[in-house]
Amino acid sequence: MTKDKIKELQNKIIEGLKVSSKRMIENKKKINGKIVVYADGKIQTINAVDIKD
Numbered sequence: 491m492t493k494d495k496i497k498e499l500q501n502k503i504i505e506g507l508k509v510s511s512k513r514m515i516e517n518k519k520k521i522n523g524k525i526v527v528y529a530d531g532k533i534q535t536i537n538a539v540d541i542k543d
Contacts, residue, residue, distance in 0.1 A: 515541055
């Protein structure tokens with residue numbers, strides 16, 4: 491694989507992750523669910539409705 495192909499593949503993966511995380515947040519908001527994230531060196535639970543788009 492060339493460097494250009496690798497960069498293109500990386501960009502596609504990143505875009506796919508953005509889309510999937512957006513869908514997950516939308517679905518969790520519908521059911522008033524929670525999302526677990528790792529931030530500031532700690533595992534935290536956040537209500538999905540508290541996440542701003």
